[in-house]
Amino acid sequence: MAGTVFFVALCGFLSVAYSAAPYKCAGVATYHLAFYGNWSMMTHPYAWPLGGRFSNLVGASHGDNYTIWDGGMMASPGVKDVAEEGNSSTLEAEIMQRIMYNKTAWKLIKSMDGIAGTGSEMNIDVEVTQDFPLVSIVTMLAPSPDWFTGIKKVSLCDTSSGMWMDSHTIYNLQPWDAGTDNGTTFMAANNPTMPPGYISMINKLAPPTDFMNLSASAIPTLGKMMFVRQNKPTMNQCSGMYYYTVKFEAKWSQATHPNGWPTGAKFSPLVIATHSYKYKMWSDMTRASPGVKKVAETGMEGTLYNEVMMMEKPGFVSNVYTTGAVSTPNGYNSTKIMVQNMYSMVSLISMIAPSPDWFVGVDSYDLCGTNGWKEMMIMNLLPWDAGTDSGRNFTSENMETNPVDVIKRITSSSDTQMGADADKVFATVTFTREEMITTTTQATTTASAPGLSAGLFAFLSVSLLAIMGVLF
Numbered sequence: 038m039a040g041t042v043f044f045v046a047l048c049g050f051l052s053v054a055y056s057a058a059p060y061k062c063a064g065v066a067t068y069h070l071a072f073y074g075n076w077s078m079m080t081h082p083y084a085w086p087l088g089g090r091f092s093n094l095v096g097a098s099h100g101d102n103y104t105i106w107d108g109g110m111m112a113s114p115g116v117k118d119v120a121e122e123g124n125s126s127t128l129e130a131e132i133m134q135r136i137m138y139n140k141t142a143w144k145l146i147k148s149m150d151g152i153a154g155t156g157s158e159m160n161i162d163v164e165v166t167q168d169f170p171l172v173s174i175v176t177m178l179a180p181s182p183d184w185f186t187g188i189k190k191v192s193l194c195d196t197s198s199g200m201w202m203d204s205h206t207i208y209n210l211q212p213w214d215a216g217t218d219n220g221t222t223f224m225a226a227n228n229p230t231m232p233p234g235y236i237s238m239i240n241k242l243a244p245p246t247d248f249m250n251l252s253a254s255a256i257p258t259l260g261k262m263m264f265v266r267q268n269k270p271t272m273n274q275c276s277g278m279y280y281y282t283v284k285f286e287a288k289w290s291q292a293t294h295p296n297g298w299p300t301g302a303k304f305s306p307l308v309i310a311t312h313s314y315k316y317k318m319w320s321d322m323t324r325a326s327p328g329v330k331k332v333a334e335t336g337m338e339g340t341l342y343n344e345v346m347m348m349e350k351p352g353f354v355s356n357v358y359t360t361g362a363v364s365t366p367n368g369y370n371s372t373k374i375m376v377q378n379m380y381s382m383v384s385l386i387s388m389i390a391p392s393p394d395w396f397v398g399v400d401s402y403d404l405c406g407t408n409g410w411k412e413m414m415i416m417n418l419l420p421w422d423a424g425t426d427s428g429r430n431f432t433s434e435n436m437e438t439n440p441v442d443v444i445k446r447i448t449s450s451s452d453t454q455m456g457a458d459a460d461k462v463f464a465t466v467t468f469t470r471e472e473m474i475t476t477t478t479q480a481t482t483t484a485s486a487p488g489l490s491a492g493l494f495a496f497l498s499v500s501l502l503a504i505m506g507v508l509f
């Protein structure tokens with residue numbers, strides 16, 4: 038009993054100690070965006086032109102380094118074209134440039150058509166990632182000189198918990214002036230501002246516009262934008278703690294991979310983590326962390342090991358393990374890992390060595406299935422590119438990718454020395470369920486668990502047992 042109290046108190050202390058950290062949200066999240074217009078003679082008396090409508094929405098998911106629009110900055114040519122004409126083609130081109138060359142935006146967001154002042158448009162696809170969690174969008178108030186509404190740098194990541202939001206609604210959409218046309222009424226003829234001014238919010242009093250006609254003290258919202266998450270993780274519930282054996286086997290040889298099996302070909306020491314759905318060691322379409330970059334480029338596991346250890350805290354990572362390097366063609370290694378309750382996922386990584394930044398790995402495989410803890414699973418590992426080095430040959434000179442790219446699968450159509458070998462299995466990993474862990478087995482086996490293991494929870498349980506030993 039006293040032990041339980043101590044354990045709870047210790048967990049409480051840990052969560053307090055960690056709660057200040059702003060978290061990134063892991064992986065990729067997809068949303069549907071719905072836009073509901075709320076702009077009419079009824080909601081905005083004499084501040085709505087006959088036939089007043091919104092042009093098609095256009096915007097992007099992006100990172101902090103890209104500001105599509107904001108008060109106090111000059112409208113880009115693309116934002117100007119949307120605000121003045123409702124024509125999104127220039128802004129789309131600007132966004133595509135950021136996506137392809139500058140790597141500061143992730144995906145274009147676009148609705149096909151505009152909507153009436155009280156119309157709606159649903160199911161607009163939005164994809165955000167841990168590197169690009171922000172969303173900005175514009176839509177013209179039409180007709181108008183250069184007035185628009187929209188959202189800027191709205192984050193779909195709850196950084197206080199590290200969880201993608203299930204839904205997020207922006208209820209207050211105000212009118213903005215792009216600063217490029219100085220007309221003051223909805224129907225004003227084109228009247229370019231020379232030189233152009235800054236983007237500014239239109240309010241009741243200034244600048245003088247038809248919005249002054251409203252009797253309300255503030256301009257009512259022009260509509261709302263509602264994001265609803267589509268790929269929510271399904272969470273299986275498995276109880277208890279289990280050991281699994283993780284066996285990693287090389288399947289890479291001259292015979293199997295004729296396009297490349299360089300001298301000294303091997304797999305670097307594995308880094309393996311057991312964790313919840315909130316953590317990702319690495320994933321498709323996201324940027325490699327410094328630790329993953331180091332493993333993929335050099336095979337050195339220390340940085341990643343420390344990085345994972347930093348995430349060993351309630352809700353994220355349970356344990357981290359390493360093994361020795363695995364030689365080819367027929368090398369293998371194995372270690373025992375521990376999974377429990379919500380910490381039912383396993384991720385691992387190993388460099389394909391030598392190579393520019395290629396690796397094999399497992400991203401968040403859930404050992405908990407719909408029918409409880411899985412018995413056994415064999416996975417075929419294919420090659421991945423960490424997006425940090427542009428070399429194409431196993432033994433290419435270092436060639437830093439700038440700006441850095443995201444992690445992607447290498448396939449036979451990727452331009453690498455592997456060619457068709459890229460679609461072949463480089464290694465397999467087998468997860469086999471072992472005994473259930475009870476307090477007794479844990480006390481005896483934690484200290485001598487195979488491989489190098491550093492687990493917060495193992496540590497907590499051991500200290501708990503030690504304290505209980507003292508108390509009783």
Ligand SMILES: *[C@@H]1O[C@H](CO)[C@@H](O)[C@H](O)[C@H]1NC(C)=O
Binds near residue numbers: 082084085086223247
């Ligand atoms: C706003 O009020 C002015 C002056 O009464 C009027 O000329 C204008 O048409 C009104 N605007 C709209 C959109 O009704």
Ligand SMILES: *[C@@H]1O[C@H](CO)[C@@H](O)[C@H](O)[C@H]1NC(C)=O
Binds near residue numbers: 100102141440
């Ligand atoms: C953002 O911009 C700064 C300064 O230009 C640069 O140092 C940084 O690497 C950029 N970050 C990303 C994620 O592109």
Ligand SMILES: *[C@@H]1O[C@H](CO)[C@@H](O)[C@H](O)[C@H]1NC(C)=O
Binds near residue numbers: 118124125126127
């Ligand atoms: C939109 O703008 C582009 C670029 O200025 C132009 O080529 C295109 O014709 C415009 N589209 C319409 C429908 O006006």
Ligand SMILES: *[C@@H]1O[C@H](CO)[C@@H](O)[C@H](O)[C@H]1NC(C)=O
Binds near residue numbers: 138139
């Ligand atoms: C984006 O990339 C292009 C081409 O590499 C470059 O000319 C431009 O300056 C970059 N823009 C920003 C804002 O970084």
Ligand SMILES: *[C@@H]1O[C@H](CO)[C@@H](O)[C@H](O)[C@H]1NC(C)=O
Binds near residue numbers: 228
């Ligand atoms: C709008 O700008 C033009 C050119 O800068 C100027 O000639 C005109 O007087 C301005 N009109 C208003 C209403 O400010």
Ligand SMILES: *[C@@H]1O[C@H](CO)[C@@H](O)[C@H](O)[C@H]1NC(C)=O
Binds near residue numbers: 075080257261
């Ligand atoms: C439209 O806005 C008015 C206030 O201006 C609000 O009372 C009403 O609920 C809104 N309608 C919708 C569908 O959001």
Ligand SMILES: *[C@@H]1O[C@H](CO)[C@@H](O)[C@H](O)[C@H]1NC(C)=O
Binds near residue numbers: 360362369370371489
């Ligand atoms: C597996 O890795 C460990 C180091 O974690 C090493 O001691 C052991 O010899 C390796 N086993 C094989 C079969 O290579």
Ligand SMILES: *[C@@H]1O[C@H](CO)[C@@H](O)[C@H](O)[C@H]1NC(C)=O
Binds near residue numbers: 429430433454
């Ligand atoms: C890369 O590998 C291919 C095929 O083995 C070879 O033809 C080419 O010369 C190599 N390039 C470099 C830069 O090593």
